[in-house]
Amino acid sequence: MDKRAGTVAQPSDLVDISALLDAYFDDVPDTSNPDERVAFGTSGHRGSSLKRSFNEAHIAATTQAIIEYRQGQGITGPLFMGKDTHALSEPAENTALEVLAANRVRVLVDARNGFTPTPAVSHAILQHNSSQREQADGIVVTPSHNPPGDGGFKYNPPHGGPADSDATSWIAARANEHLESGLGHVLRIPLAEARKSDHVGTYDFLQNYVEDLPSVLNLDAVRNAGIRIGADPMGGASVDYWGAIGERHNLDLTVVNPKVDPQWGFMTLDWDGKIRMDCSSPSAMASLIQTMSGGAGYDIATGNDADADRHGIVTPDAGLMNPNHYLAVAIDYLYRNREGWRSDASVGKTLVSSSMIDRVAGKLGRRLVEVPVGFKWFVPGLLSGEGAFGGEESAGASFLRLDGTPWTTDKDGILLALLAAEITAVTGESPSQRYAGLTTEFGSPSYARVDAAATREQKAALGRLSPSDVSVSTLAGEEITARLTEAPGNGAAIGGLKVTTENAWFAARPSGTEDVYKIYAESFRGDEHLAQVQAEAKALVDDAIG
Structure with a gap:
C-alpha cells in the first residue's frame, strides 16, 4: 500500500x-x-x-x-x-x-x-x-x-x-x-x-438507455420510498446519464461530482499510488466514502469507472461494500423478487468470486454456473434467459429485464448501482445490512487477492497446469476436495489453477499485463486461516511452475 x-x-x-x-x-x-x-x-x-x-x-x-x-x-x-x-x-x-x-x-x-x-x-x-x-x-x-x-x-x-x-x-x-x-x-x-x-x-x-430502465428495475419503489441517491461518475462516461436518470424518473438523485478531466486531477490515488478509476477500491473511492460519512444524507451512494461497466456501492452503515458481498446480496434479492424470470434460471459467477454466492444459490435452490474470468462467459445464458444473472468479483455484473429477456450482455455498473437503491426501497434495509444477515446464516468469509512475481515463462507454465501437478492432499489443514484447471460451469480452461476445501479455496492466474500472477483466496475460518491458505497457495504454485 x-x-x-x-x-x-x-x-x-x-x-x-x-x-x-x-x-x-x-x-x-x-x-x-x-x-x-x-x-x-x-x-x-x-x-x-x-x-x-x-x-x-x-x-x-x-x-x-x-x-x-x-x-x-x-x-x-x-x-x-x-x-x-x-x-x-x-x-x-x-x-x-x-x-x-x-x-x-x-x-x-x-x-x-x-x-x-x-x-x-x-x-x-x-x-x-x-x-x-x-x-x-x-x-x-x-x-x-x-x-x-x-x-x-x-x-x-x-x-x-x-x-x-x-x-x-x-x-x-x-x-x-x-x-x-x-x-x-x-x-x-x-x-x-x-x-x-x-x-x-x-x-x-x-x-x-434511460427511457428503458423501468423494464429492468423497480424505479417506482425507489421514487415512492424517497430513496436519496448520490451518484459519482468519477469523471467517466456516465456523467450525463445520472442527471438524466434522476430527471426522467423523478428520483431524489444528486450527481456528486459532474467534472470531466482527462487528467483526473480530482481523484484520490489508488492503493499503489496511481490514479485509477476503480470504483471497488476504498482508496480510489475515498472522496465519496468521506462524503457519505460526512453527513451528506444519502441512503445510497454509488461510483462508476470510466466506461460505467463497474459499480461501487457505499452505504451509511458500512461504507464501501466489498464487491463480492454486494454480488451475494444482489443475487439473493433478485431471485426472490423477479417473478418474470424462469424458475430454473441459473446464477452465474466467476471462479474467483466468493463462495458466499454458492451458499446463497444453494439456499435459493438455483443452479450455480461457475465460469472462468471474463464476462463473455455469461453472454449465452443472458441471451437465452437460462442464466438470469452474471457477476464478477471485480464489481461487474448484469441481469435480465423484469420479463426475463436480455437487458445487456456486457457489464452494467449503472444498473447495479440503481439496484442498490431498489433493494433499500423494497426491503427497508441497506445492501450492507442485507449482507450482515447473510453472514448470520452462512458464516463470514475472509477474502483477498495478492500478486506474486513471475516471469513470462512462469506465467505461461501456470496457464498449462493440470490437476495432476498438484501433488499435496491438504490445504491449510483441510483435505483438498477439488483441483481445477477447467471451470466446472462450462468446462472452459481457466488459464490457471483453483484448489478447494470444505471451508476455503484459492485460485492462481497469470496477469495479462504485468510480470506477476494473481492469487485469489477465501476462507470461512477467519483471517488467520486465510493467511495460511495464501502462503501455502504461493508455495504450491511456485513449486509447480518452477
Whole structure:
C-alpha cells in the first residue's frame, strides 16, 4: 500500500495530455516487440501511446481487422460506437471512423457528441438486433478503470457482449499483419470527409438507455420510498446519464461530482499510488466514502469507472461494500423478487468470486454456473434467459429485464448501482445490512487477492497446469476436495489453477499485463486461516511452475 493511497492526486501525479496525444499520432510501434503489438485481453486491446502500445497505427490496423472479421461473419448491419472520457479515446474514435467510412461500413456514434458507457452500447446492439434482420455489432473505445494515460479498444459482436477468444484472437492476429505490412491494406479517408459521408450516422444512446430502465428495475419503489441517491461518475462516461436518470424518473438523485478531466486531477490515488478509476477500491473511492460519512444524507451512494461497466456501492452503515458481498446480496434479492424470470434460471459467477454466492444459490435452490474470468462467459445464458444473472468479483455484473429477456450482455455498473437503491426501497434495509444477515446464516468469509512475481515463462507454465501437478492432499489443514484447471460451469480452461476445501479455496492466474500472477483466496475460518491458505497457495504454485 502506497503511503499516499486515498489522498488527492498532486500535479506530479498527472499525465501530460499534450505528450500523450502527440505520441498517439507520432510514434510508430515496433512489431518485433511483443509489448507493442495488438493484444486483446478479457476487455479488448489496452495500452498507452507513451509506451507505443496504443497508437494511431494500432487503432487503424485493429479497425480494419474488425471490418474484415465482420465481413467474414456476414455481419451487415450498423456498427454502434461509443467512447469514454480517457484522453486517448477521442483520437482513437476518429481514427476508427476514418477507416470504417473508407470501408463503407455504416457506423452510428453518439447523437449528442458525448460519452457513451459500455452498457449503453450493448443495450443499443440488442435493441437493434431484436427487431432487425441485418445484425449490428459495436466498438467501445475505453480502457475501463485504467489510469489516465491508457487507451482501450474493444469489440462487441451481435450478441452485444464482449467478443469471445476465437474472435479476438483472429482480430489481433490480422491487426498485427496490417501493422507488419505498414498498413498498406488499411483503407482510410480524412476525418472531415468521413463525418460528412453517408456511412456515419448518429444514435441517441442516452435517451434509449434511460427511457428503458423501468423494464429492468423497480424505479417506482425507489421514487415512492424517497430513496436519496448520490451518484459519482468519477469523471467517466456516465456523467450525463445520472442527471438524466434522476430527471426522467423523478428520483431524489444528486450527481456528486459532474467534472470531466482527462487528467483526473480530482481523484484520490489508488492503493499503489496511481490514479485509477476503480470504483471497488476504498482508496480510489475515498472522496465519496468521506462524503457519505460526512453527513451528506444519502441512503445510497454509488461510483462508476470510466466506461460505467463497474459499480461501487457505499452505504451509511458500512461504507464501501466489498464487491463480492454486494454480488451475494444482489443475487439473493433478485431471485426472490423477479417473478418474470424462469424458475430454473441459473446464477452465474466467476471462479474467483466468493463462495458466499454458492451458499446463497444453494439456499435459493438455483443452479450455480461457475465460469472462468471474463464476462463473455455469461453472454449465452443472458441471451437465452437460462442464466438470469452474471457477476464478477471485480464489481461487474448484469441481469435480465423484469420479463426475463436480455437487458445487456456486457457489464452494467449503472444498473447495479440503481439496484442498490431498489433493494433499500423494497426491503427497508441497506445492501450492507442485507449482507450482515447473510453472514448470520452462512458464516463470514475472509477474502483477498495478492500478486506474486513471475516471469513470462512462469506465467505461461501456470496457464498449462493440470490437476495432476498438484501433488499435496491438504490445504491449510483441510483435505483438498477439488483441483481445477477447467471451470466446472462450462468446462472452459481457466488459464490457471483453483484448489478447494470444505471451508476455503484459492485460485492462481497469470496477469495479462504485468510480470506477476494473481492469487485469489477465501476462507470461512477467519483471517488467520486465510493467511495460511495464501502462503501455502504461493508455495504450491511456485513449486509447480518452477
